[in-house]
Amino acid sequence: MAEHLFEHVRPVLAAPLAERIAFIRAPRWIGTDAALAAHRRLQGLLDRPATLRTDGLMLVGPYANGKTLIAERFVLQHMDSAPERRVWVAQTREGTGLAHFYASLISGLGAPASGLRSVARLSEQVDALLKALRPRVLIFDEFHNALRGRARDVEAIFAFLRRLGREYDVSPVLIGEVAVYDHINATTEMASRFQALPVPRWRYGENYLALLDTLEAALPLAYPSELSQEPIARRVFALSEGLIGETVRILSEAAILAVHDGGERITPRTLETLDYTPLSLRRRAALRQDLL
Template identity: 35%
Template sequence: MSDYQHLLPAYRSHAALGDAERIAWIRADRWLETAQARAALARLEDLLSYPARDRMPCLLLYGDTGIGKTKIIRKFLRDHPACFDRGTGISSMPVVAMQMPAEPLERDVYGGLLTALGAPGPMTDSTYRLKEVCLSLLRSMGARMLIIDEIHALLVGSFRQQRIFLNVIRFLANDLRVPLICAGTEAARQALLTDPQLAERFEAFHLERWTDDFQVSQLLTSLGGILPLRRPSDLATTAVRRKVLALTDGMTSRIFRLMETVAVEAVRSGDECITIDSFDGDNLVLPLVSMTRHMEKGLRHRASR
């Protein structure tokens, strides 16, 4: 048996597993550190170590849907987990992250935070009381950063509701003297810009789509080194890179989904490697947009034969 030299050492043993196990492995959730994700994490790290002062800096992490915002936040949370000190009996949670409530309502922010703190309680108390409980818990648990994901959901509210909500989160961050991080789409950026005071406070970090460059090669090469296929794949060529970008419009979620599909197909077909031809199959699982284009191209190709 070959020892799968094309794979990174830690991943070689996976290639020897059976088909079903390898397919499950390919489809499992994973984290890959891309250059952009690394830069975003470094920025978050920097803000976490920011000393408490009256006016704390805030950050908006924005980019298209599926670009990887939530993945970055989850990774940051894993890097800074909550911990329980048995000696003192005190739990601490340096980074508190919540998802934007379905509606921009003040009460729901406190509800979301209490759930994030592991202390969901009855939501029958007055808004004022909920806020007090929330602030006191955040302080006693040593929260040093607040993150609100999916902030674009703010836009379902009326203009007035949006302004009230933005003030609520701003005052929360002010009271606690911690940096506030919001993540969302371009629409979120527009919403924040409507409040000059907030726009002034927020620094923006744009997560961009992948383009035809060195970073895409790096991503594909990293995938080639971990996907449990038994033969070396042809992922470093310009043709493959261009094909992947054309089929996915450079969207992170689509790239991962596409690579997962061709890798699974490589296992099922017995080809055991990914080549430029892997991307021409009729059964590629692509998002609707790129799928339409892919089929049109296929039809044109067949008509011209």
């Protein structure tokens, strides 16, 4: 029984209901080609020799497509791998201007909020942290948030990214939507410093069907759902719109529904009962009209 599941997942079938649900909801790493390629490139930044002009990476793609999870897993892998922590992540905050950008970086580097409002003082605190911590790779998640301000603030942020290599031997990694790619490639100077690593939407085909097989093996349901077979595979793809984050969310919620109703497998009827609205349609969803 349960031959369709990964070996480490099979014991979860016998766990109490709450534990099974928690296992289904837990974030899970999926070693896709794009994810593995990203990790190889990130490792290359970590292993490079010292230089006065560091190269950077852009991990670019649509929302809900696994970019942040790729970065978080890489950080976790290197948390305890060296005497000094070498990889840090800054969650770029909503809000425009240098003050918001520096505050994001200070928080990402583990320093308590200082309450400073002066850009100059915030810049001094960032410099002090970089000198003390000596990071090797600095990841800016949702970097598109930093690009919504005045042109002079955006240019100042780009100048800071250039200074990271010259003064601190840090390789910056920018994670975000296509706006990051557009802004970086707007000038030859910045484009020469960052290589793009795309995390595109999935296309319907053998690779996507293999992804569904992998997810089916990771979800503790007693019976096989045959997710890679028509028409259920087409339905999952249509609901997810080719986004891996949406695919995982849809199948996780469907698996929980299958556990609760006793069916122990995901079927087209399960997806219909789920009544899931794709991201692109949520502005026009009936629920929104009810809120007016």
